[in-house]
Structure formats: C-alpha cells, structure tokens
Amino acid sequence: MTTVGFLYPGRSAVDDFPRMEILLDAVRLVVYRTDVDEDSYGVDALVRTGAPERLAAGVEELQRSGVEAVVWASAGGSFLYGWEGAHEQTATLARAVGVPASSTSLGFAHAVRELGADRVAVASTYPEHITALLLDFLRAAGVGVAAADSAGLGSAAEAAAWGPDRVREFAVAADRPEADAVLLPDTALHTAGHEVELEEALGKPVLTGNQVTVREGLRLAGRRAWSPRLGRLFARREAPPAPVATWGEGRAWAHSGKRGHRER
Structure with a gap:
C-alpha cells in the first residue's frame, strides 16, 4: 500500500481525494487541511496560504501517517512564489517532513511533460492579474501557452460551487485547436472522476488540479498507478518520460533552460 500525504488549504474540494483513493488501486491518500485566514483569490491571501508556518502545521500528522511523499495541494499558493520560489517552498517542506515533497504547480510542469504536450490552453478560475502570474510560471517551466481564459472568481468557495457542467463549459471555451492539452489548475474545483468526460468533450488530454496533485x-x-476514470494522465503507459528534476527529491534541482515555444 502506497501512502501519500497532502496539505490542502481549507475544505473547498477536499472530498476529491477520497474519491480518487477509491478509483486507484492499493493507494492511501492522507489529507491534512491547512488553515486559510482569508478565502480570497488576491495575491496577498494566496501567498499567505503557502507560508512555511502554514505548511509546517501538518508535518507531524503526516509523519505519523507514514507518508512516502507529500504534496502542497494548492496551485495559487505555489505558483505565486515563482518558479524558483516554488522549488524553495517544497524543499523546505521536504526537510520538515523527511520525505520528497512537491506542489500542485510543479506537478503541472511534470504532467505536461509526461503527456508530451508542447502547448496548452489554460482555463483559469482566477482573476486576470493572478492568471497572468500563473502563465509566467508555466512559461518559466518551459510550457508553451496557446491561450488562457480567466473566469475572474474571487474565492475558492466560488470555484467549489461549480458543478460538472459549468466546469466542462469553461474548459471547452478555453480550448484552442493549437493546444495539445487543456489545464484546469484550481484545486478548489470538483473534478475527480470527471476527467474522462472532459477529455471526450475536448478530444484531448485534460489536466485538473486535484488529479495532477495526486x-x-x-x-x-x-508508484505508477492507473485508473480508467481519471483521464489520460492515469492511463497505463510503458516507460514514462523522465520527470523534470525537482528540489526536495533527494537531489539538487538544476534548471537546464526553457524549452522553445510559440505563442499567439
């Protein structure tokens, strides 16, 4: 049984994790909910959610649970630290827990590479100025951005209130023919088990916040787990591509430079 720990801010779509645990075989997903003092998609509030003292609060419980890795399950609370800052954030977490650590934002960089996608369309729930910082992060990761739509929501609670139909409509509207995949980064969206439906509607891979986090x-x-309900990212594959090196995985991170990409 593989045990993975997650630090999740608040409770918006935390119920996605037990759903994914059911859909995966012999996997235990342990979630610790970190405090959120202000449910806001403002820069200051999102940065505070990823502060070291907030993440450290769940370390002891995750250690007791015997987790083999830990992921900070927040997109906004990680990409707003920037590409290098996000690595520093998870390196600090890894030292505290004593196991490899990463975050949702870094997970998107690895997932895009694993799918072999050169350019993506981004369906961002965040306001436009926050979306712009997300795109900066993706570009620093070497991810080509074909287009991005911003829903302009103000909080995680608003995102959590969206049903599957609204999520699908938003993903379809954000897609572009030149995009190889569509990203829905917000971990406050309920998406677990709906990935296949989204991919059928779009005709291409879809990466969602909680799916990528797990x-x-x-x-x-x-652990190379798979599930027919969680989209192409969890499809059975032979010899997946090597991931981008990440701080906190027992080796120093070395950035080899951005991959070339074209933008509209």
Whole structure:
C-alpha cells in the first residue's frame, strides 16, 4: 500500500481525494487541511496560504501517517512564489517532513511533460492579474501557452460551487485547436472522476488540479498507478518520460533552460 500525504488549504474540494483513493488501486491518500485566514483569490491571501508556518502545521500528522511523499495541494499558493520560489517552498517542506515533497504547480510542469504536450490552453478560475502570474510560471517551466481564459472568481468557495457542467463549459471555451492539452489548475474545483468526460468533450488530454496533485504525489513515491476514470494522465503507459528534476527529491534541482515555444 502506497501512502501519500497532502496539505490542502481549507475544505473547498477536499472530498476529491477520497474519491480518487477509491478509483486507484492499493493507494492511501492522507489529507491534512491547512488553515486559510482569508478565502480570497488576491495575491496577498494566496501567498499567505503557502507560508512555511502554514505548511509546517501538518508535518507531524503526516509523519505519523507514514507518508512516502507529500504534496502542497494548492496551485495559487505555489505558483505565486515563482518558479524558483516554488522549488524553495517544497524543499523546505521536504526537510520538515523527511520525505520528497512537491506542489500542485510543479506537478503541472511534470504532467505536461509526461503527456508530451508542447502547448496548452489554460482555463483559469482566477482573476486576470493572478492568471497572468500563473502563465509566467508555466512559461518559466518551459510550457508553451496557446491561450488562457480567466473566469475572474474571487474565492475558492466560488470555484467549489461549480458543478460538472459549468466546469466542462469553461474548459471547452478555453480550448484552442493549437493546444495539445487543456489545464484546469484550481484545486478548489470538483473534478475527480470527471476527467474522462472532459477529455471526450475536448478530444484531448485534460489536466485538473486535484488529479495532477495526486499524480505528483504518486510520482514522488515511485508508484505508477492507473485508473480508467481519471483521464489520460492515469492511463497505463510503458516507460514514462523522465520527470523534470525537482528540489526536495533527494537531489539538487538544476534548471537546464526553457524549452522553445510559440505563442499567439
């Protein structure tokens, strides 16, 4: 049984994790909910959710649970630290817990590479100025961005209130023919078990916040799990591509430079 730990801010779509645990075989997903003092998609509030003292609060419980890896399950609370800052954030977490650590944002960089996608369309729930910072992060990761739509929501509670139909409509509207995949980064969206439906509607891979977060944790733990309900990221594959090196995985991170990409 592979045990992976997650630090999740608040409770918006935390119920996605037990759903994914059911859909995966012999995997235990342990979630610790971190405090959120302000449910806001503002820069200051999102940065505070990823502060070291917030993440450290769940370390002892995760250690007791015997986790083999830990992921900070927040997109906004990680990409707003920037590419290098996000690595520093998870390196600090890894030292505290004593196991490899990563975050949702870094998980997206690995997942895009694993799918072999050169350019993506981004369906961002965040306001436009926050979406712009997300795109900066993706570009720093070497991810080509074909287009991005911003829903302009103000909080995780608003995102959590969206049903599957609204999520699908938003993903379809954000897609572009030149995109190889569509990203829905917000971990406050309920998406677990709906990935296949989204991919059928779009005709291409879809990466969602909580799906990517779990995949990142399993990658760190060295577990190659699969599920027919969680989209192409969890499809059975032979010899997946090597991941981008990440701080906190027992080796220093070395950035080899951005991959070339074209933008509209």
